[in-house]
Amino acid sequence: MKIAVASGKGGTGKTTVAVNLALSIGEAQLLDCDVEAPNVHLLLKPGDIDSKPIYVKVPRILEDRCDYCGRCAEACNFNAIFVARGQIILFEELCHGCGLCAKICPRRAIVEEEKIVGFVKWGWAGGIELIWGELGVGEPSPEPVIEAVKGRMDEGRTVIIDVAPGASCPVVSAVYGSDFCILVTEPTPFGLHDLRQMVGVLRRLGIPMGVVVNKAGLGDRGVYKYCEMEGIPILLEIPFDRRIAELYSRGIPFIQEMPEWRGRFLKLMDDIGRLMG
Amino acid sequence: MRQVAILSGKGGTGKTTVASSLAALAGRTVIADCDVEASNMPLLLNPEIRERREFETRKAEIDPKSCLRCGLCIEECRFDAIRDFQVDPVKCEGCGVCAYICPTGAARLKPRVSGYLYVSETRYGPLCHADLLPGESSSGRLVSLVREMARAVALERGLDLILIDGAPGIGCPVIASVTGVDLGVIVTEPSMSGLHDMERALHLLRHFNVQPLIVINKYDLHIEMARRIREFCDEEGVEVAALIPFDEAVVEAMLRGMTIIEYESKGEVSKELRRIWDVIQKFL
Numbered sequence: 306m307k308i309a310v311a312s313g314k315g316g317t318g319k320t321t322v323a324v325n326l327a328l329s330i331g332e333a334q335l336l337d338c339d340v341e342a343p344n345v346h347l348l349l350k351p352g353d354i355d356s357k358p359i360y361v362k363v364p365r366i367l368e369d370r371c372d373y374c375g376r377c378a379e380a381c382n383f384n385a386i387f388v389a390r391g392q393i394i395l396f397e398e399l400c401h402g403c404g405l406c407a408k409i410c411p412r413r414a415i416v417e418e419e420k421i422v423g424f425v426k427w428g429w430a431g432g433i434e435l436i437w438g439e440l441g442v443g444e445p446s447p448e449p450v451i452e453a454v455k456g457r458m459d460e461g462r463t464v465i466i467d468v469a470p471g472a473s474c475p476v477v478s479a480v481y482g483s484d485f486c487i488l489v490t491e492p493t494p495f496g497l498h499d500l501r502q503m504v505g506v507l508r509r510l511g512i513p514m515g516v517v518v519n520k521a522g523l524g525d526r527g528v529y530k531y532c533e534m535e536g537i538p539i540l541l542e543i544p545f546d547r548r549i550a551e552l553y554s555r556g557i558p559f560i561q562e563m564p565e566w567r568g569r570f571l572k573l574m575d576d577i578g579r580l581m582g
Numbered sequence: 583m584r585q586v587a588i589l590s591g592k593g594g595t596g597k598t599t600v601a602s603s604l605a606a607l608a609g610r611t612v613i614a615d616c617d618v619e620a621s622n623m624p625l626l627l628n629p630e631i632r633e634r635r636e637f638e639t640r641k642a643e644i645d646p647k648s649c650l651r652c653g654l655c656i657e658e659c660r661f662d663a664i665r666d667f668q669v670d671p672v673k674c675e676g677c678g679v680c681a682y683i684c685p686t687g688a689a690r691l692k693p694r695v696s697g698y699l700y701v702s703e704t705r706y707g708p709l710c711h712a713d714l715l716p717g718e719s720s721s722g723r724l725v726s727l728v729r730e731m732a733r734a735v736a737l738e739r740g741l742d743l744i745l746i747d748g749a750p751g752i753g754c755p756v757i758a759s760v761t762g763v764d765l766g767v768i769v770t771e772p773s774m775s776g777l778h779d780m781e782r783a784l785h786l787l788r789h790f791n792v793q794p795l796i797v798i799n800k801y802d803l804h805i806e807m808a809r810r811i812r813e814f815c816d817e818e819g820v821e822v823a824a825l826i827p828f829d830e831a832v833v834e835a836m837l838r839g840m841t842i843i844e845y846e847s848k849g850e851v852s853k854e855l856r857r858i859w860d861v862i863q864k865f866l
Contacts, residue, residue, distance in 0.1 A: 313620050315593010315750035320775065341751035342591050342782065344775035362660070382640065382678050382691070383723075398757055399722075403660055403677030442782055443789040445722060445754035470593040470750045471619040473714055473721040477672055493836055495598070499620040505716025510672065523833050547803070554804035556774035 307464045308577065309483040309512070313499030315470035317489045318519035318543065321553055323467040324348045325560045326487075329570035332432035334462050338479035339469040340423060340438035340450040347556050351428030351435045359438075359453045360419040361402045361446075366393055370414035377406035377415060398445045423450040427457060434459075451478045472502040480507065485577050486514045487540065492524035497531055504535065513580060517573075520545040538580065541573050583736055584866045585744045585763040587616075587792075591779030593750030595771045596799040599832055599842060600855065601747035602626045605706040606843040607859040612741050613704070614732040615711035616725045616759040617749040618697065628839055629702030629709050637697035637712065637727065639720045640676040642669045642689055649688040655680035675719060697724055701735060708735045722754030729758070743866075752786045765865050766792040767823070767858070771800050772807035777814065784820065793865060794820050797858055801825040823861040824854040 310323040320337075324345055327335045337345035364386075375388040385399035386406060407415040423440040436457045438450040447469070455478075458464055468479040480486055486507050490496040500516070507514050516532050521542040532539055543549065552559045560566045588601040602623060605613045615623035642663070644655070649667050656664045659680055663673035669680075669689075680689040696718035702709045710732040712724050732744045748759040760766050766787040770780040780796070787794045796815050801808035808825060815822050827850050835845035843852050 314622075315590075315595075315620075316771075317594060339751075341753045341756075342593070342775070342779040344592070344778060347774040347778055380678065380682070382676055398754070398761075401675050401677055403675065403679050404658070405677055405679045405682060408679065408682060440753060442752060442785040443757070445757050447751075447753050471721070471755075472716045473619045473755075474675075474719045475751075475753065476619075477717050477719075481672065493833055494625045494839075495620075495622045495836065498622060498625060502620060502716050509717045523830065525837055550803050553775075554771075554773040554807050 307460070307466065307483045309466040309468050309480040309486040310489060311468035311476060311480055311486055311503055312470060312489045313472055313503040314490065314496055317491045317496060319489045320344050320348065320467055321559070322487060322489050322517055323465050324558045325566065326570050326573065327433050327465050328558055328560055329567045330463055330574060334434045334436065334459055334464045336454050336458060336464060336466045337435065337437035338451045338454055338466055340440045340447045340454065341469060343437045343439055345435060345467055346437055348558050349430040349433065349435050351430040354426055354428035356424045356426040358421045359423045359425060359450050361422050361449050362404060362417040363397060363400060363402055363420045364395060364406050364415045365418050366395055367414045367416060368393065370412050372412060374411065376409050376411065380405055380409045401446065422446070425450065425453040425457065447475045448478045451475060472506050476506060480512060481510065483512055485581060486512050487517055488514055489517045489519055490528055491520045492518055492526070492528045494527060497527045500528060501531070504537065515540040515577065515580060517541045517543065519543045540576055541569060583733065583742050583744065585746060586765045586767060586862060587746040587748050587760045587763045588767045588769060589748040589756055589760060589783055590750055590769045591752060591783035592770070592775050595769045595776060597769050598622045598626065598747055600767065600769050600797060600858065601745055602841045603843045603855040604859055604862070605745050606841045607856060608743055608745065610741050611707050611743040611745050612732045612736045613707065613709045614728050614744055614746045615709065616728055616746050616755065618712040618714045618721050618724045618728065618755065619749060621711050621713055623709065623747055624711055626836065626839060626841055627704040627706065627709055629704050631700050631702045633701040635699045636695045637699055637724050638693045639696040639718065640691040640693050641671045641674045642676065642680050643692050644669055645688045648686045650686055652685065654683050654685070655689050658683050672717065696720065699727055699731060701731060707741065708739065710735060722758040725755045725758035752782050756786065760787060760792055761790055763792055765795060765862060767795045767797060769797045769799050770811060772798060772804040772811060777807065777811050780811065784818065795861065795865065796820055796822045797824050797826065798822060799826045800828040802827045821861065823858045826851055826854045
């Protein structure tokens with residue numbers, strides 16, 4: 306079973322839920338697909354770490370062959386090439402590496418080269434195999450790194466996927482193909498607004514979902530009313546508790562200090578199993 | 583014209599709280615909400631929408647009538663977006679390689695509405711914002727359009743400051759939010775993750791030659807870690823503009839659609855936010 310943990314809004318507690326859930330299960334694969342800000346390894350502190358670079362193709366312009374005809378710039382759907390008289394500029398941060406410019410150039414003045422955009426890393430923490438990605442700083446596209454993390458997924462095991470905040474391509478890449486998605490939110494207007502965005506994403510992808518309300522007790526009832534109206538089950542509430550916040554600050558998964566929570570996370574897994582039929 | 587971007591690396595550290603308060607303190611400013619996937623500034627500023635534009639992206643489509651099933655598109659698509667001669671719109675990035683190589687013209691790019699851009703009025707001045715529809719791509723391009731709109735509004739109204747509220751992370755929407763700004767304010771929190779993600783955000787600002795400034799929010803949730811972040815900033819030669827204490831009043835203000843500056847103008851949080859505004863003015 307592949308379970309994604311997402312939220313829309315940042316800082317609602319995705320990583321907390323993903324890590325404590327994995328620790329409660331005991332044996333699982335945990336994939337940190339928030340490759341722009343990967344934090345799971347800070348809590349799990351895995352050992353025997355190994356890593357591999359991720360390559361993508363990027364265009365290189367051979368200026369001595371270029372006659373500035375501008376066809377590449379015209380064809381590029383990402384506005385990543387600018388051509389003026391006697392001048393051609395590639396904006397690497399806009400390039401998606403699709404290869405169209407190299408195909409289209411009549412003088413073969415554009416070649417493609419491999420470039421490292423990040424790393425996939427893996428290691429073990431007890432019975433948990435942690436796989437995480439790190440996008441290189443300054444690189445715009447996290448998708449190749451996310452795909453590399455997911456490429457190491459072992460579908461025979463319980464897989465938990467920690468997803469980045471937002472509701473756009475990196476989130477879609479991470480949750481794509483999951484059997485279920487846990488949406489972690491906080492009971493505030495910001496939490497609710499961004500939860501709605503994520504519900505939109507998951508409905509489009511046809512992925513069943515349930516909500517975990519974190520920092521319960523703060524805020525208002527908006528999230529609860531919304532979930533009731535939309536028929537989205539609330540699977541668990543984690544109260545706003547200074548002790549939980551402090552443990553997170555220190556990089557300690559809270560079930561290690563508050564073992565009574567282990568049972569609640571295991572029940573969460575059972576409930577998901579039931580919802581999946 | 584000066585531009586200040588608020589970013590964080592890690593999500594939920596308080597970017598929007600800081601940005602909305604700076605807007606309240608700045609007075610004459612254009613506010614640009616560049617977190618287009620989770621646009622929260624409107625929830626605090628109660629905007630009156632004056633102008634709405636569609637944001638278009640393109641996705642490939644294959645016409646089954648003229649498709650020869652030659653498989654060239656499947657072979658050449660780098661995003662694994664074509665299966666069984668059908669385009670998966672979730673995976674398609676709209677690059678147009680399939681349309682270019684298709685021998686019969688069966689593969690074509692079709693425009694579609696992927697979001698909306700707005701210019702609104704708020705009690706603190708004009709707000710430029712956008713909503714990317716759930717699951718759509720090209721958030722970086724949408725952010726660039728929001729910033730373009732904000733510049734146009736600033737010129738038109740003779741306002742010389744743009745305050746940008748960014749998205750979490752360090753990828754394309756964040757890069758689009760920080761390129762060419764005069765100052766990048768990183769809002770962090772005292773946790774291992776806060777420190778780690780702040781480091782990455784700091785590297786990003788340096789990569790794009792943007793002057794950084796740090797704010798430690800909710801510093802009293804872990805004073806020891808706040809001290810470590812401060813030491814790290816000292817070593818890196820980056821100024822820490824303020825340490826904001828944790829205060830549930832921030833959530834109460836949010837519930838009422840107010841900035842914390844309005845809700846509790848004399849509180850400790852507001853005092854620190856004023857300090858940030860003073861430091862920003864010094865930099866500008």
